[in-house]
Every structure is written in structure tokens, then in C-alpha cells.
Amino acid sequence: xxxxxxxxxxxxxxxxxxxxxxxxxxxxxxxxxxxxxxxxxxxxxxxxxxxxxxxxxxxxxxxxxxxxxxxxxxxxxxxxxxxxxxxxxxxxxxxxxxxxxxxxxxxxxxxxxxxxxxxxxxxxxxxxxxxxxxxxxxxxxxxxxxxxxxxxxxxxxxxxxxxxxxxxxxxxxxxxxxxxxxxxxxxxxxxxxxxxxxxxxxxxxxxxxxxxxxxxxxxxxxxxxxxxxxxxxxxxxxxxxxxxxxxxxxxxxxxxxxxxxxxxxxxxxxxxxxxxxxxxxxxxxxxxxxxxxxxxxxxxxxxxxxxxxxxxxxxxxxxxxxxxx
Amino acid sequence: xxxxxxxxxxxxxxxxxxxxxxxxxxxxxxxxxxxxxxxxxxxxxxxxxxxxxxxxxxxxxxxxxxxxxxxxxxxxxxxxxxxxxxxxxxxxxxxxxxxxxxxxxxxxxxxxxxxxxxxxxxxxxxxxxxxxxxxxxxxxxxxxxxxxxxxxxxxxxxxxxxxxxxxxxxxxxxxxxxxxxxxxxxxxxxxxxxxxxxxxxxxxxxxxxxxxxxxxxxxxxxxxxxxxxxxxxxxxxxxxxxxxxxxxxxxxxxxxxxxxxxxxxxxxxxxxxxxxxxxxxxxxxxxxxxxxxxxxxxxxxxxxxxxxxxxxxxxxxxxxxxxxxxxxxxxxxxxxxxxxxxxxxxxxxxxxxxxxxxxxxxxxxxxxxxxxxxxxxxxxxxxxxxxxxxxxxxxxxxxxxxxxxxxxxxxxxxxxxxxxxxxxxxxxxxxxxxxxxxxxxxx
Numbered sequence: 002x003x004x005x006x007x008x009x010x011x012x013x014x015x016x017x018x019x020x021x022x023x024x025x026x027x028x029x030x031x032x033x034x035x036x037x038x039x040x041x042x043x044x045x046x047x048x049x050x051x052x053x054x055x056x057x058x059x060x061x062x063x064x065x066x067x068x069x070x071x072x073x074x075x076x077x078x079x080x081x082x083x084x085x086x087x088x089x090x091x092x093x094x095x096x097x098x099x100x101x102x103x104x105x106x107x108x109x110x111x112x113x114x115x116x117x118x119x120x121x122x123x124x125x126x127x128x129x130x131x132x133x134x135x136x137x138x139x140x141x142x143x144x145x146x147x148x149x150x151x152x153x154x155x156x157x158x159x160x161x162x163x164x165x166x167x168x169x170x171x172x173x174x175x176x177x178x179x180x181x182x183x184x185x186x187x188x189x190x191x192x193x194x195x196x197x198x199x200x201x202x203x204x205x206x207x208x209x210x211x212x213x214x215x216x217x218x219x220x221x222x223x224x225x226x227x228x229x230x231x232x233x234x235x236x237x238x239x240x241x242x243x244x245x246x247x248x249x250x251x252x253x254x255x256x257x258x259x260x261x262x263x264x265x266x267x268x269x270x271x272x273x274x275x276x277x278x279x280x281x282x283x284x285x286x287x288x289x290x291x292x293x294x295x296x297x298x299x300x301x302x303x304x305x306x307x308x309x310x311x312x313x314x315x316x317x318x319x320x321x322x323x324x325x326x
Numbered sequence: 327x328x329x330x331x332x333x334x335x336x337x338x339x340x341x342x343x344x345x346x347x348x349x350x351x352x353x354x355x356x357x358x359x360x361x362x363x364x365x366x367x368x369x370x371x372x373x374x375x376x377x378x379x380x381x382x383x384x385x386x387x388x389x390x391x392x393x394x395x396x397x398x399x400x401x402x403x404x405x406x407x408x409x410x411x412x413x414x415x416x417x418x419x420x421x422x423x424x425x426x427x428x429x430x431x432x433x434x435x436x437x438x439x440x441x442x443x444x445x446x447x448x449x450x451x452x453x454x455x456x457x458x459x460x461x462x463x464x465x466x467x468x469x470x471x472x473x474x475x476x477x478x479x480x481x482x483x484x485x486x487x488x489x490x491x492x493x494x495x496x497x498x499x500x501x502x503x504x505x506x507x508x509x510x511x512x513x514x515x516x517x518x519x520x521x522x523x524x525x526x527x528x529x530x531x532x533x534x535x536x537x538x539x540x541x542x543x544x545x546x547x548x549x550x551x552x553x554x555x556x557x558x559x560x561x562x563x564x565x566x567x568x569x570x571x572x573x574x575x576x577x578x579x580x581x582x583x584x585x586x587x588x589x590x591x592x593x594x595x596x597x598x599x600x601x602x603x604x605x606x607x608x609x610x611x612x613x614x615x616x617x618x619x620x621x622x623x624x625x626x627x628x629x630x631x632x633x634x635x636x637x638x639x640x641x642x643x644x645x646x647x648x649x650x651x652x653x654x655x656x657x658x659x660x661x662x663x664x665x666x667x668x669x670x671x672x673x674x675x676x677x678x679x680x681x682x683x684x685x686x687x688x689x690x691x692x693x694x695x696x697x698x699x700x701x702x703x704x705x706x707x708x709x710x711x712x713x714x715x716x717x718x719x720x721x722x723x724x725x726x727x728x729x730x731x732x733x734x735x736x737x738x739x740x741x742x743x744x745x746x747x748x749x750x751x752x753x754x755x756x757x758x759x760x761x762x763x764x765x766x767x768x769x
């Protein structure tokens with residue numbers, strides 16, 4: 002299987018589907034001539050022209066609203082948020098319109114819209130440009146929220162997102178774009194609501210999604226040196242949610258540590274912990290541990306930023322607590 | 327220095343938990359100040375000081391479960407703060423009600439209630455995989471992970487004797503692994519202390535217990551059977567039992583019962599022979615209060631109330647709910663209560679405050695056609711009455727042989743509390759009431 006970067010896998014998903022389906026169009030700031038701030042759409046304007054790769058003004062509320070209208074009318078727009086932080090400008094369109102039109106119309110209108118871009122932090126963008134919004138968007142019925150971690154998944158999940166009849170919040174990460182992995186050629190999709198066992202183990206379930214999955218795999222390697230076999234679960238999608246894989250893993254390991262970059266309160270990890278106590282109560286040998294971002298606006302200074310996000314050591318400590326050793 | 331003790335907050339209370347200190351050594355205390363939060367088996371309440379002064383010492387740690395009467399703190403002058411706890415002998419300042427006779431050895435906080443099993447190994451050595459035996463205080467909340475609780479139920483492991491290596495003594499899977507895999511035998515609360523089975527089944531008496539598994543079907547002990555077993559073992563081990571038997575002629579009592587049942591028929595109430603005995607014992611206890619007492623922690627409590635427990639045999643063991651204030655209740659009322667308690671005991675509807683407590687117990691096998699038997703005292707009570715069947719027997723009355731209905735009553739009594747004469751006097755009273763049953767109606 003060819004090895005590709007996350008960025009190239011993502012781009013090839015969009016390009017392949019644009020070849021197959023003329024209704025797929027791209028909108029966003031600097032995605033055309035400039036090639037995209039993160040070069041995700043690099044070269045696509047040359048391939049598909051400026052009618053399908055549309056450079057927009059700096060006006061997220063406007064172009065997101067336009068994309069919603071295009072989707073209602075039968076197109077399949079993919080909107081790039083230069084970073085998800087800018088989606089706050091468009092949040093009224095996303096939540097009040099995109100998420101609700103299907104409901105308001107009694108099921109007559111679909112909004113086959115994908116909004117994608119880098120989520121989270123870790124690259125010194127400071128407090129206003131460092132948010133992890135999966136918990137926020139995951140809160141609203143009517144939205145699908147996914148967070149692929151690998152190049153293979155990002156392609157398969159982007160293809161699934163474009164073909165999905167409803168709005169999809171597609172969360173990437175700046176730190177993931179350069180990561181490499183095997184990516185199948187051609188057409189395949191990764192179904193939403195199916196988690197992935199990224200590594201098998203019997204002693205503890207480590208749960209996350211997006212770029213934290215790579216952190217968990219590193220932690221699992223370290224734990225293995227101490228004969229602790231961690232199972233790493235990549236949730237892949239936040240909504241819909243795969244409780245079954247999660248619960249069956251914890252039925253086996255009896256312990257779970259949930260890791261997220263976002264803040265702890267009202268977060269994905271909180272939801273995971275709640276699901277585990279509801280559905281796997283009698284299998285838990287220890288309380289579910291959450292390892293989260295520090296409860297502060299994201300710091301700019303590199304040392305503080307590192308301290309504000311989950312570290313290998315924090316996760317190892319949490320694992321030792323749930324294993325009582 | 328004055329001593330503050332764990333108070334007795336109810337009849338059923340034998341011990342209390344010191345939940346939290348509300349004052350620290352050195353704090354000034356006024357009369358009525360709450361100094362600690364304590365928990366009985368039913369409620370949480372504040373322990374108020376009867377003394378003014380300074381809290382000089384706390385003698386037990388937060389979370390400790392101590393028998394009633396145990397000194398938990400001292401109050402004295404500011405200069406005495408932090409000084410060693412006084413020997414109880416010098417404690418009789420004025421208050422400390424239950425304290426006066428406590429021997430000096432009692433001064434140290436009593437930490438070693440009879441733990442169900444000898445604690446051979448320290449509980450804290452976690453993660454070694456070796457199951458530990460618990461040193462949990464009676465009444466101490468058992469903490470176990472949900473997984474452990476499920477596995478324990480599936481494998482019949484009594485968690486009350488398993489030590490927890492997790493935080494706060496939580497029992498975690500690692501603590502019971504060896505029991506599940508069979509690497510270690512599953513501990514059983516009662517079995518550990520049970521006396522070697524007497525020669526009845528042909529094994530050598532009191533021989534070193536053989537490691538070989540006996541033949542037969544392994545029957546899982548019910549919770550209630552285990553509790554019964556543990557309490558009875560404790561009773562027989564700790565209480566110097568002795569026995570006094572007396573015969574009662576129930577002829578008049580049976581006739582009396584027939585009459586009142588005829589009178590009560592329309593109300594749907596039926597007085598049993600046992601109800602007559604409950605009433606008679608209640609009245610006799612009133613005359614012999616020493617028999618109506620409890621021996622707790624080397625201290626004797628005579629009860630004002632007469633609450634008579636009735637041993638009821640269930641599928642899985644014994645339970646003994648009580649008739650409160652039995653001496654003052656009418657026979658009809660006793661009959662209604664015993665019927666209700668019996669039905670609910672069998673259907674599982676009893677609440678703990680209906681069987682925890684009581685001041686005297688009656689065990690009646692009369693319906694099973696037995697001559698007589700002796701019962702094991704229901705601790706901490708001082709005595710128990712065992713009732714045999716009433717049998718038609720020739721008796722000599724006024725120089726003539728007539729048919730009597732003879733029933734044998736046997737009291738087992740705690741010799742630390744009662745001497746033979748006191749029990750004989752009690753039995754005499756019981757006999758008086760049963761042989762002159764009209765007294766049961768008018769007393």
C-alpha cells in the first residue's frame with residue numbers, strides 16, 4: 002500500500018470525489034491560488050478551476066451561509082475553516098441553520114455540507130487560536146462530528162463525509178498533516194460511528210481520538226516496557242458514537258483512561274466516563290480517569306503550552322492509578 | 327482531665343464510627359459544643375461535649391469504629407493539651423457515665439474488636455497478588471470496585487473477610503484473583519473460626535483439620551447462614567454459658583388459650599402457645615431485670631425496655647425479630663405482632679431495626695415434638711429461653727395422679743452477668759404466669 006501524508010490523503014479524497022461527482026465544490030479563505038494555509042488544497046484550483054475551488058472573503062459567517070444554501074440546492078460543498086477557531090464567526094449558521102434545516106423542513110431538506118479544518122492546538126497559536134471544539138459541536142443534535150487520526154482514516158472518512166446527506170464537522174489537526182501512513186488507492190469509506198482498536202491489550206483501555214491517538218500509542222509502548230498491555234481505542238467519531246467497541250474493550254480490561262486536549266468540564270471524556278459507568282459499571286475495577294487540557298486559556302509560551310496539554314507522564318500516572326500500582 | 331466516650335445512642339447500638347473530628351486538640355470547648363461527628367448503624371449525629379475546657383487529646387482516628395463506652399477524647403486544662411491520655415482509672419472525674427468501672431486496660435481506644443479472622447498479614451502489601459485477609463472493623467463500610475462485587479457474587483466470595491489494597495481499603499480485582507483462579511481457597515467468614523466438627527460424622531474429633539476436601543455436595547452458605555454462624559461461634563466462644571431447666575404444667579394455659587381464641591375469633595386473631603410464653607417471659611423479666619440485660623465490652627447494661635426476640639427458622643438460617651415492650655402488650659397485640667413478624671421474616675420484608683436489638687430471646691421448638699433443648703445465647707444479651715413441646719404426662723396433684731401438659735423450659739445464661747439463683751428465680755416467675763394464666767391477662 003502506498004505511504005502518504007495525512008495532508009495528501011485528505012487532498013486525494015477530495016480530488017477523487019470531485020472527479021467522480023461534479024456537485025462537490027470547495028470554499029474557503031486562500032484555498033485556491035495560495036493552495037490553502039496548510040496546503041491541503043494545494044493544486045486543486047489548477048485541476049478543477051475557480052468555479053469549483055472558490056476563494057472566499059474573510060467572512061466565515063457569509064461563506065458558510067452560502068455553502069449551506071448551495072447544499073440545500075443540491076451541491077456538496079466542502080468548506081475549509083483556516084482553523085476551527087474561526088468557526089465561532091459562523092457558529093450561528095452552523096447550529097441554527099445547517100444542523101436544523103432537516104428537522105425544520107420535516108425531513109424534506111438535507112444539508113450535505115462538510116466543514117473541515119485544523120482543530121486544537123500545540124503549535125503556539127495562543128489562546129484565541131487554540132480551541133478543541135469536538136465537545137462543543139458534539140453537543141448539537143443534527144451535526145455529525147468526526148476526528149480522524151490516521152492518513153488511511155482521513156481519506157476514508159472524508160469520502161464518507163462528502164457522501165453523507167447531513168452536515169459533518171470534520172476535525173483535523175495541524176500536527177497531523179505531516180504524519181505518514183499507508184493509504185489504500187481508490188474509493189473506500191470509513192463508516193461513522195465505528196471506533197478503531199489502534200492497539201490491542203488486556204490491562205487498561207486508553208481512549209481518545211484525533212492526534213491524541215498517536216500520543217496514546219507512544220504511551221502504550223512505554224507501558225509495555227513495564228508489562229502493562231494497554232488497549233488503545235481511537236473513537237474516530239464523536240457523534241455518532243460507538244459505545245459498543247468502547248464498552249466491550251472495558252469489559253475486557255476493567256479500566257479506562259480517557260485522554261483529550263480539550264478542557265475537562267462537559268467534554269468528550271466526561272461523556273465517555275458517563276457511558277462507561279452506565280453500560281460497564283459492573284466491569285469497572287477503578288474509577289474512569291480523565292486526562293485533559295489545563296483549565297486555562299491556551300498559553301502562548303512553549304513551555305507553558307506543553308504543560309497545558311496532556312503529557313505522556315500524566316497518562317502513565319493515570320494508568321498507574323487505575324491499575325493501583 | 328475528663329474523658330469523652332462513644333455514647334450509646336439507641337438500644338441496638340453496640341459500636342459507633344467516629345466520622346470526623348470537629349475540634350482539634352488545643353481548641354477551646356464550651357459545654358454543648360459539637361466536638362465530633364459520629365455515626366451509629368442508623369444515623370449520623372454530633373457528639374456534644376458535657377465539659378468545658380480544652381480538647382486535650384483525641385484518642386481514636388477518624389473513620390475508626392469503636393464499641394460504645396470507648397474513650398474517644400479527653401478534655402482538660404489548656405496546660406494538659408497534648409499530654410498522654412489518662413489511664414481510665416484516674417478518669418472518674420464526674421461525668422463519663424459508663425466509665426466508672428472500666429479497668430485501666432480499657433483506656434486505649436479499643437481497636438481490636440473480634441475481627442472475623444485473625445489478621446495474619448498486613449493488609450497494605452498491594453499488588454503482590456497474594457490475597458490478604460481482612461482486618462476490617464465490624465460495621466466498617468466495605469469498599470470494593472463494582473467488578474469485584476460482581477465477581478464475588480459469581481464465585482461466592484465473602485468480601486467481608488478480604489482485605490482491600492486500593493485507596494481507602496477498596497477491594498480491587500487483584501485482591502481476589504487467587505480466589506477466582508483457585509490458587510487460594512475462598513475464605514469464609516464463619517468457617518475460619520468454626521470449631522472442629524465433633525465426632526458425629528466419624529471424623530477424628532478435634533484433629534488437625536485435614537486439607538483433603540470432604541466428600542459431598544458443596545453448599546454455598548447464604549449470607550444469613552454466615553452471619554448466624556459467626557455470631558453463634560462468637561457467642562459460644564466468648565460467653566460462659568450455663569443452663570437451668572424447669573418444668574411447667576401448661577394445662578391451665580392451654581385451656582385459657584382456648585377461651586381467648588374463642589373470644590378473639592371474630593377479630594381473626596389467634597394467640598399461640600408461644601405468644602403466652604412471650605407475655606409470661608416479659609412479665610417475669612420485669613420482676614428479674616438482671617436477666618433483661620446485655621454485656622457489651624466488659625460492661626453490663628440493664629435495659630429499661632423489654633424487647634423479646636423470637637428466633638425464626640428460615641430456609642437459609644435464623645433471624646430473630648423482636649416484640650418491643652412485650653411485657654406491656656396484650657396477648658392479642660403480641661399475637662398480631664408475632665404473626666406479622668413471622669410472615670415478613672419469611673417473605674424478606676423485615677427492616678434491620680426490627681431484628682437488630684432486642685433484650686431477651688425465646689427459641690421455641692415446641693411445634694417439632696422435642697422434649698427439651700438448650701439454645702446458644704444471642705449476644706450481647708445475657709440469656710435465652712429454649713422451649714420444648716408440651717406433652718401429656720401423668721403428674722401428681724393433691725396426692726392424685728392426673729394428666730398434666732408438661733413443657734420443659736431451659737434458660738441458657740451468661741455467667742459473667744447472672745448467677746444460677748437469678749435464673750432460677752426468673753424461671754419460677756415464668757412458671758407462675760403460665761400456670762396461672764389469668765395473670766397474663768391482667769398484668
